Amino acid sequence: MSWQQLAACRDTDPELFFPEVDDYTAPETAAQLFAAAKVCVSCPVRRECLTYAVDSGQSFGIWAGRTPTELRAIRRQRTAGVPHPDVDLEPMCPGCSLLFSTPAVDGQLCPSCQDRFEKGA
Numbered sequence: 102m103s104w105q106q107l108a109a110c111r112d113t114d115p116e117l118f119f120p121e122v123d124d125y126t127a128p129e130t131a132a133q134l135f136a137a138a139k140v141c142v143s144c145p146v147r148r149e150c151l152t153y154a155v156d157s158g159q160s161f162g163i164w165a166g167r168t169p170t171e172l173r174a175i176r177r178q179r180t181a182g183v184p185h186p187d188v189d190l191e192p193m194c195p196g197c198s199l200l201f202s203t204p205a206v207d208g209q210l211c212p213s214c215q216d217r218f219e220k221g222a
């Protein structure tokens with residue numbers, strides 16, 4: 102069973118999650134974001150949804166109660182080598198985005214990136 106089949110929004114009108122106006126400060130869009138976020142807050146696959154939206158570069162719509170601007174901020178944070186607690190279960194190598202299987206210090210390079218760094222490649 103895929104995570105989409107467990108989504109709380111499965112039987113909701115998809116238009117709720119894709120506002121016509123891409124300005125989340127506009128009153129109507131903000132109200133729509135609030136209504137969508139109310140569905141997302143109790144969704145059992147919220148982490149999977151957010152991870153999918155971030156990893157696949159979604160730039161439209163509301164995913165896991167987050168706006169496109171918030172998704173971009175998470176991507177920038179991860180690109181800077183700082184794992185996001187809602188998306189990353191493990192620390193991530195800032196060189197290649199490989200997730201460490203064992204706890205690592207934030208910003209630490211994975212063994213292959215460390216090897217390339219030491220060789221000056």
Ligand code: SF4
Pocket residue numbers: 108109110111118140141142144145146147150151163164165166
């Ligand atoms: S977190 Fe929200 S948008 Fe994502 S699957 Fe769940 S209800 Fe749908």
